[in-house]
Amino acid sequence: xxxxxxxxxxxxxxxxxxxxxxxxxxxxxxxxxxxxxxxxxxxxxxxxxxxxxxxxxxxxxxxxxxxxxxxxxxxxxxxxxxxxxxxxxxxxxxxxxxxxxxxxxxxxxxxxxxxxxxxxxxxxxxxxxxxxxxxxxxxxxxxxxxxxxxxxxxxxxxxxxxxxxxxxxxxxxxxxxxxxxxxxxxxxxxxxxxxxxxxxxxxxxxxxxxxxxxxxxxxxxxxxxxxxxxxxxxxxxxxxxxxxxxxxxxxxxxxxxxxxxxxxxxxxxxxxxxxxxxxxxxxxxxxxxxxxxxxxxxxxxxxxxxxxxxxxxxxxxxxxxxxxxxxxxxxxxxxxxxxxxxxxxxxxxxxxxxxxxxxxxxxxxxxxxxxxxxxxxxxxxxxxxxxxxxxxxxxxxxxxxxxxxxxxxxxxxxxxxxxxx
Amino acid sequence: xxxxxxxxxxxxxxxxxxxxxxxxxxxxxxxxxxxxxxxxxxxxxxxxxxxxxxxxxxxxxxxxxxxxxxxxxxxxxxxxxxxxxxxxxxxxxxxxxxxxxxxxxxxxxxxxxxxxxxxxxxxxxxxxxxxxxxxxxxxxxxxxxxxxxxxxxxxxxxxxxxxxxxxxxxxxxxxxxxxxxxxxxxxxxxxxxxxxxxxxxxxxxxxxxxxxxxxxxxxxxxxxxxxxxxxxxxxxxxxxxxxxxxxxxxxxxxxxxxxxxxxxxxxxxxxxxxxxxxxxxxxxxxxxxxxxxxxxxxxxxxxxxxxxxxxxxxxxxxxxxxxxxxxxxxxxxxxxxxxxxxxxxxxxxxxxxxxxxxxxxxxxxxxxxxxxxxxxxxxxxxxxxxxxxxxxxxxxxx
Numbered sequence: 162x163x164x165x166x167x168x169x170x171x172x173x174x175x176x177x178x179x180x181x182x183x184x185x186x187x188x189x190x191x192x193x194x195x196x197x198x199x200x201x202x203x204x205x206x207x208x209x210x211x212x213x214x215x216x217x218x219x220x221x222x223x224x225x226x227x228x229x230x231x232x233x234x235x236x237x238x239x240x241x242x243x244x245x246x247x248x249x250x251x252x253x254x255x256x257x258x259x260x261x262x263x264x265x266x267x268x269x270x271x272x273x274x275x276x277x278x279x280x281x282x283x284x285x286x287x288x289x290x291x292x293x294x295x296x297x298x299x300x301x302x303x304x305x306x307x308x309x310x311x312x313x314x315x316x317x318x319x320x321x322x323x324x325x326x327x328x329x330x331x332x333x334x335x336x337x338x339x340x341x342x343x344x345x346x347x348x349x350x351x352x353x354x355x356x357x358x359x360x361x362x363x364x365x366x367x368x369x370x371x372x373x374x375x376x377x378x379x380x381x382x383x384x385x386x387x388x389x390x391x392x393x394x395x396x397x398x399x400x401x402x403x404x405x406x407x408x409x410x411x412x413x414x415x416x417x418x419x420x421x422x423x424x425x426x427x428x429x430x431x432x433x434x435x436x437x438x439x440x441x442x443x444x445x446x447x448x449x450x451x452x453x454x455x456x457x458x459x460x461x462x463x464x465x466x467x468x469x470x471x472x473x474x475x476x477x478x479x480x481x482x483x484x485x486x487x488x489x490x491x492x493x494x495x496x497x498x499x500x501x502x503x504x505x506x507x508x509x510x511x512x513x514x515x516x517x518x519x520x521x522x523x524x525x526x527x528x529x530x531x532x533x534x535x536x537x538x539x540x541x542x543x544x545x546x547x548x549x550x551x552x553x554x555x556x557x558x559x560x561x562x563x564x565x566x567x568x569x570x571x572x573x574x575x576x577x578x579x580x581x582x
Numbered sequence: 583x584x585x586x587x588x589x590x591x592x593x594x595x596x597x598x599x600x601x602x603x604x605x606x607x608x609x610x611x612x613x614x615x616x617x618x619x620x621x622x623x624x625x626x627x628x629x630x631x632x633x634x635x636x637x638x639x640x641x642x643x644x645x646x647x648x649x650x651x652x653x654x655x656x657x658x659x660x661x662x663x664x665x666x667x668x669x670x671x672x673x674x675x676x677x678x679x680x681x682x683x684x685x686x687x688x689x690x691x692x693x694x695x696x697x698x699x700x701x702x703x704x705x706x707x708x709x710x711x712x713x714x715x716x717x718x719x720x721x722x723x724x725x726x727x728x729x730x731x732x733x734x735x736x737x738x739x740x741x742x743x744x745x746x747x748x749x750x751x752x753x754x755x756x757x758x759x760x761x762x763x764x765x766x767x768x769x770x771x772x773x774x775x776x777x778x779x780x781x782x783x784x785x786x787x788x789x790x791x792x793x794x795x796x797x798x799x800x801x802x803x804x805x806x807x808x809x810x811x812x813x814x815x816x817x818x819x820x821x822x823x824x825x826x827x828x829x830x831x832x833x834x835x836x837x838x839x840x841x842x843x844x845x846x847x848x849x850x851x852x853x854x855x856x857x858x859x860x861x862x863x864x865x866x867x868x869x870x871x872x873x874x875x876x877x878x879x880x881x882x883x884x885x886x887x888x889x890x891x892x893x894x895x896x897x898x899x900x901x902x903x904x905x906x907x908x909x910x911x912x913x914x915x916x917x918x919x920x921x922x923x924x925x926x927x928x929x930x931x932x933x934x935x936x937x938x939x940x941x942x943x944x945x946x947x948x949x950x951x952x953x954x955x956x957x958x959x960x961x962x963x964x965x966x967x968x969x970x971x972x973x974x975x976x977x978x979x980x
Binding site for chain 1: 595597598599601602603604607608609610611612614615648649650651652653654828831832835842846847854857858861885886887888889890891892895907909938
């Protein structure tokens with residue numbers, strides 16, 4: 162049986178896993194990322210949400226996410242942010258630095274949340290946005306042109322326009338225009354269109370059909386399809402040709418900003434010498450005392466093992482496949498770590514504003530991100546837990562998923578780097 | 583491997599990660615995509631096998647959808663089966679029937695390999711081939727070796743072998759690049775490992791990719807019976823072609839529900855096998871310096887096995903050899919896919935990722951396991967390309 166040795170093994174290729182790898186490899190240690198699938202980062206909006214709404218008034222958008230998170234110690238001490246508070250700002254600066262290095266500098270809004278338009282014409286709070294999405298002062302535009310494609314599934318500019326008119330608090334003087342383009346390509350997925358827009362014909366085709374709608378003071382909004390590659394600035398090319406600022410709005414996957422971020426981080430890991438293995442399913446671990454000695458994985462039906470000094474569990478929760486459930490029981494699938502659950506798993510209401518109990522399920526940790534058993538003792542001292550594997554957050558309601566991923570991934574990578582050789 | 587693993591249709595949560603990563607969907611509007619052709623239509627096909635979308639022919643069977651899926655859905659297997667259903671219903675063009683039967687082409691060419699090589703390079707013949715049969719004139723055919731690997735290989739008796747392997751060379755090494763098989767034989771003999779060969783059928787992957795399922799299954803039945811006999815005699819099966827490897831250890835079971843327990847457990851990529859020897863301290867570490875730099879391309883079917891790149895770990899042992907991962911994804915050729923007139927531009931466009939990676943890294947030569955990838959990397963970049971086992975043999979001074 163093949164055994165692969167490495168200093169730090171990161172299981173999972175989502176945002177927290179990739180960040181952990183980026184940080185850990187700086188210590189000079191051998192780092193391997195291995196995952197069952199490609200990681201859900203490519204399905205995300207591509208923005209880093211930190212904290213969306215006010216703790217005391219959940220209807221209000223939170224004005225200062227860092228200050229609100231600092232309060233969690235008193236109001237919700239079990240929240241994962243309380244375990245990573247010491248590195249939160251440092252990790253965000255680190256993330257911004259990385260993205261800047263690869264030509265996609267993520268922007269903050271001076272400590273406040275951005276309010277970014279979505280494909281449904283709503284506004285979502287987010288803390289860091291890629292340049293193609295970091296849209297300020299939409300209400301100061303004279304005209305908003307919303308661009309769709311007849312051939313593109315999953316984006317309906319008319320829906321966005323009518324909801325934007327209702328939700329946007331836009332002055333009456335702002336004119337909303339829907340432009341539905343026709344492409345020479347008959348069937349477009351977001352990724353197909355992104356590729357087409359990286360070619361000169363794709364840009365020409367779009368510009369020819371939009372140009373007539375541009376007046377002074379126009380802002381052009383596209384679905385999130387403006388190119389896949391990091392070396393071509395489709396947004397910039399369109400803006401230049403149209404003579405108006407162009408932005409992408411958030412939409413359901415596949416959406417390119419998330420894919421670009423994933424690609425950027427993978428490119429960085431490659432440059433830094435991290436091995437990335439996709440397509441192996443982890444099935445179990447060999448443990449002695451409170452240390453993990455090796456983990457078992459399966460690829461194309463055959464079993465092999467990995468052994469490392471530090472294991473970082475970044476496999477995600479139920480959607481990512483890191484946690485599994487049966488009626489009345491939730492379990493972590495590799496190390497069989499205790500999962501903290503709650504009496505009430507789900508709210509009766511599908512879109513309840515209190516969220517569902519299962520979203521808070523996860524693994525309890527100490528402030529070194531080591532997993533704890535029900536008595537609060539460390540169960541595996543050379544395992545660290547990150548991202549959606551952590552117990553206590555309510556991501557869909559609090560809008561904190563990627564923020565926790567960045568901070569916990571960074572911290573786990575840093576701690577793994579400090580382990581003695 | 584659990585033999586009861588079946589198509590896990592209900593695990594698909596429609597997350598679209600397969601669409602987001604599909605190299606074909608990215609560059610053409612002709613393909614309805616892995617999700618729609620795979621799990622979406624599979625639900626209908628459970629009742630009505632005719633529920634196949636004609637665009638299924640545009641699936642290149644690179645298997646990216648399989649290994650990016652976080653839910654363990656074998657999308658590519660569904661697509662292969664769907665292609666089989668489509669061909670069963672509508673027939674396959676003569677071209678696909680010929681291109682899929684690589685083994686027959688190769689056997690026929692053995693009558694006069696040099697004449698075949700000459701004819702394959704003559705522009706007017708290729709133009710005719712494109713006009714009459716739809717075989718892309720711009721895609722160069724690989725060149726037949728004057729003598730096959732099996733004709734050249736001479737087994738070496740080793741007194742107290744550290745291991746016994748049966749080498750499955752596959753059509754590409756046997757007919758086009760026998761030097762790869764011969765290099766492997768030398769490396770094994772040098773390290774005290776006994777290697778034998780036998781006459782096998784094509785693994786069947788090219789037939790599957792062209793929807794010729796019955797032919798593929800027949801190959802599978804023959805190959806499995808023979809492989810099982812060797813394994814029961816204590817041989818490990820070793821391949822140098824990632825596609826053959828994947829076919830033997832996974833696809834016979836997934837596509838045809840054959841019992842491959844023994845073969846799956848005992849089939850190894852050559853470098854996977856060497857890495858295990860290395861871990862046991864059985865690999866000679868006395869390697870010459872190779873002060874050169876290569877760009878490494880990872881074949882999709884090696885990625886699909888999910889154990890990383892064992893060859894890179896072994897090549898790292900060679901002093902002064904620098905191997906830089908190109909990490910450019912699929913090369914686009916996907917076996918016979920890129921030889922089809924209507925698919926050649928797609929294959930070429932996907933291959934531009936390799937061109938950019940080569941420009942970024944500035945490498946002047948490349949290394950990769952898969953014969954077809956070697957062909958495409960050379961076609962799109964012009965760089966010379968070798969198999970990693972050739973570098974290892976060279977470093978041993980063999």
